[in-house]
Amino acid sequence: xxxxxxxxxxxxxxxxxxxxxxxxxxxxxxxxxxxxxxxxxxxxxxxxxxxxxxxxxxxxxxxxxxxxxxxxxxxxxxxxxxxxxxxxxxxxxxxxxxxxxxxxxxxxxxxxxxxxxxxxxxxxxxxxxxxxxxxxxxxxxxxxxxxxxxxxxxxxxxxxxxxxxxxxxxxxxxxxxxxxxxxxxxxxxxxxxxxxxxxxxxxxxxxxxxxxxxxxxxxxxxxxxxxxxxxxxxxxxxxxxxxxxxxxxxxxxxxxxxxxxxxxxxxxxxxxxxxxxxxxxxxxxxxxxxxxxxxxxxxxxxxxxxxxxxxxxxxxxxxxxxxxx
Amino acid sequence: xxxxxxxxxxxxxxxxxxxxxxxxxxxxxxxxxxxxxxxxxxxxxxxxxxxxxxxxxxxxxxxxxxxxxxxxxxxxxxxxxxxxxxxxxxxxxxxxxxxxxxxxxxxxxxxxxxxxxxxxxxxxxxxxxxxxxxxxxxxxxxxxxxxxxxxxxxxxxxxxxxxxxxxxxxxxxxxxxxxxxxxxxxxxxxxxxxxxxxxxxxxxxxxxxxxxxxxxxxxxxxxxxxxxxxxxxxxxxxxxxxxxxxxxxxxxxxxxxxxxxxxxxxxxxxxxxxxxxxxxxxxxxxxxxxxxxxxxxxxxxxxxxxxxxxxxxxxxxxxxxxxxx
Numbered sequence: 001x002x003x004x005x006x007x008x009x010x011x012x013x014x015x016x017x018x019x020x021x022x023x024x025x026x027x028x029x030x031x032x033x034x035x036x037x038x039x040x041x042x043x044x045x046x047x048x049x050x051x052x053x054x055x056x057x058x059x060x061x062x063x064x065x066x067x068x069x070x071x072x073x074x075x076x077x078x079x080x081x082x083x084x085x086x087x088x089x090x091x092x093x094x095x096x097x098x099x100x101x102x103x104x105x106x107x108x109x110x111x112x113x114x115x116x117x118x119x120x121x122x123x124x125x126x127x128x129x130x131x132x133x134x135x136x137x138x139x140x141x142x143x144x145x146x147x148x149x150x151x152x153x154x155x156x157x158x159x160x161x162x163x164x165x166x167x168x169x170x171x172x173x174x175x176x177x178x179x180x181x182x183x184x185x186x187x188x189x190x191x192x193x194x195x196x197x198x199x200x201x202x203x204x205x206x207x208x209x210x211x212x213x214x215x216x217x218x219x220x221x222x223x224x225x226x227x228x229x230x231x232x233x234x235x236x237x238x239x240x241x242x243x244x245x246x247x248x249x250x251x252x253x254x255x256x257x258x259x260x261x262x263x264x265x266x267x268x269x270x271x272x273x274x275x276x277x278x279x280x281x282x283x284x285x286x287x288x289x290x291x292x293x294x295x296x297x298x299x300x301x302x303x304x305x306x307x308x309x310x311x312x313x314x315x316x317x318x319x320x321x322x323x324x325x
Numbered sequence: 326x327x328x329x330x331x332x333x334x335x336x337x338x339x340x341x342x343x344x345x346x347x348x349x350x351x352x353x354x355x356x357x358x359x360x361x362x363x364x365x366x367x368x369x370x371x372x373x374x375x376x377x378x379x380x381x382x383x384x385x386x387x388x389x390x391x392x393x394x395x396x397x398x399x400x401x402x403x404x405x406x407x408x409x410x411x412x413x414x415x416x417x418x419x420x421x422x423x424x425x426x427x428x429x430x431x432x433x434x435x436x437x438x439x440x441x442x443x444x445x446x447x448x449x450x451x452x453x454x455x456x457x458x459x460x461x462x463x464x465x466x467x468x469x470x471x472x473x474x475x476x477x478x479x480x481x482x483x484x485x486x487x488x489x490x491x492x493x494x495x496x497x498x499x500x501x502x503x504x505x506x507x508x509x510x511x512x513x514x515x516x517x518x519x520x521x522x523x524x525x526x527x528x529x530x531x532x533x534x535x536x537x538x539x540x541x542x543x544x545x546x547x548x549x550x551x552x553x554x555x556x557x558x559x560x561x562x563x564x565x566x567x568x569x570x571x572x573x574x575x576x577x578x579x580x581x582x583x584x585x586x587x588x589x590x591x592x593x594x595x596x597x598x599x600x601x602x603x604x605x606x607x608x609x610x611x612x613x614x615x616x617x618x619x620x621x622x623x624x625x626x627x628x629x630x631x632x633x634x635x636x637x638x639x640x641x642x643x644x645x646x647x648x649x650x
Binding site for chain 2: 030031035036037038039040041042043044045046047048049050051052054056057058080081083084086090092093094096125126127128130131132133134136138140142143145149151152153216217218233
């Protein structure tokens with residue numbers, strides 16, 4: 001990478017194709033695809049992540065186009081950078097592809113990656129290609145942070161709990177796909193499928209949060225589970241106001257959930273598949289992209305408040321999601 | 326990563342285990358495993374690469390221990406950084422593992438990665454864990470370069486052609502493994518198997534080359550093929566002196582090659598699996614780690630000189646290697 005390294009003649013041709021596709025200038029990138037490694041130049045603080053999308057685990061080929069897969073897998077990695085308050089500026093893509101995978105298919109995948117990268121102002125500057133049995137896309141992204149990185153561990157008792165982005169709709173889309181509804185028959189389903197296939201990392205929100213929030217985490221495994229990580233890292237309790245959370249859910253999700261036999265709140269808490277950010281900070285500083293859905297209190301764990309009683313949030317994704325990831 | 330992200334309870338336990346294993350201080354690493362991304366801080370120029378080792382493509386489980394796999398896959402990625410004249414300082418590891426993979430097996434893999442990272446003065450600061458069908462290890466490494474990165478494109482007519490590290494022995498080891506010789510019966514086989522299982526990126530050589538060489542490339546697909554890349558990138562011809570090359574090959578390789586029914590030179594030119602560096606530079610500046618094996622001349626392509634005649638080097642790895650990668 002940076003060399004796109006590969007092991008056969010046709011793969012070398014594929015690399016030339018990718019080089020043309022990914023070509024993009026960036027002041028921090030001195031050298032992109034074509035050598036043993038990419039060369040970056042930048043002072044300051046960087047955040048760095050890697051994320052993998054694996055066939056049969058995170059997706060099935062029938063559920064989304066290769067361009068969707070490229071788009072989605074790229075946003076997933078970028079979402080981690082956003083959760084740290086960073087602006088993604090460069091990425092490497094490592095693709096493992098099955099024997100029958102064609103150059104045209106690789107190009108479709110790459111076009112989706114490129115669309116996602118461009119939407120975030122990020123350059124794809126190299127990668128790696130390998131044969132394998134199942135298709136997987138591993139994306140590593142670096143982002144710059146202005147002053148400091150936004151950690152999971154900074155929440156303070158008295159903070160508001162903030163949500164940036166949408167919860168549950170992508171999980172609803174996944175359930176439609178798992179039920180064989182590959183084409184939307186109405187507006188709500190269309191939005192849910194799009195939410196699964198074309199999620200968007202919360203770049204603007206992440207940058208806003210970086211200035212004012214005390215803590216943040218990428219919500220990708222369901223709100224309850226990821227809130228638990230933030231609570232533990234910060235040594236606090238998070239109290240989620242279910243009415244406020246319900247108010248933050250989209251009409252499309254509320255329309256779809258009954259069809260799926262599950263409550264919208266359940267999908268938000270335990271559905272996973274989201275690319276939202278959960279953050280905490282002082283109420284007076286709440287950014288425009290954030291909605292208040294609760295508060296940070298003394299204690300431990302994640303609690304749900306329905307206006308009358310509080311109960312401990314159940315385990316997230318790992319107990320209730322139909323997905324295998 | 327940096328968060329080690331994962332999707333099930335046992336995986337969260339695995340992450341804690343990895344966090345303990347990989348713990349290492351580094352002045353350039355502000356935050357390692359445990360959040361959404363790692364945080365780095367450094368001024369200057371960085372090189373960045375990603376490399377994947379995929380089961381059934383780059384290795385079979387029976388050929389090497391999981392610690393060997395971790396070691397080998399890490400060195401492969403680091404070798405790209407060395408070829409750019411960089412010093413690896415931080416890495417993320419993304420592992421896709423089959424359903425039956427245990428925490429103990431993950432720890433074995435991680436111990437091999439850690440041993441490789443330590444041998445290079447590099448910290449593993451995060452990664453990603455995903456389920457999958459086949460085992461694969463994708464490693465992304467950043468390295469710092471002092472003044473400039475060493476590119477493939479800088480070779481100048483009149484340069485000497487330099488080899489740092491060993492050629493062919495690892496490919497001989499691979500052939501032994503493919504023939505079912507999993508345990509060495511003599512010293513030569515022992516060295517060849519070790520060369521395949523525990524290769525070492527040319528860190529010192531890369532740093533020496535960074536000061537004096539005009540161009541360099543990581544030799545991992547066979548000398549002939551990688552020399553062709555360097556020649557093309559630099560717009561020059563490379564003339565390899567077969568006698569000098571033969572003199573650079575190890576006694577172990579010369580002892581083993583007849584048993585494998587192949588010439589040592591053939592394994593060096595087309596065997597692949599090496600972690601050597603090929604570089605060019607002025608004869609007077611040749612570093613101690615480099616051996617002269619030819620020269621840079623006007624023209625194009627890679628040529629072999631046997632003392633009497635010159636002939637064009639055949640295609641590398643892709644035509645002659647028994648490996649499937």
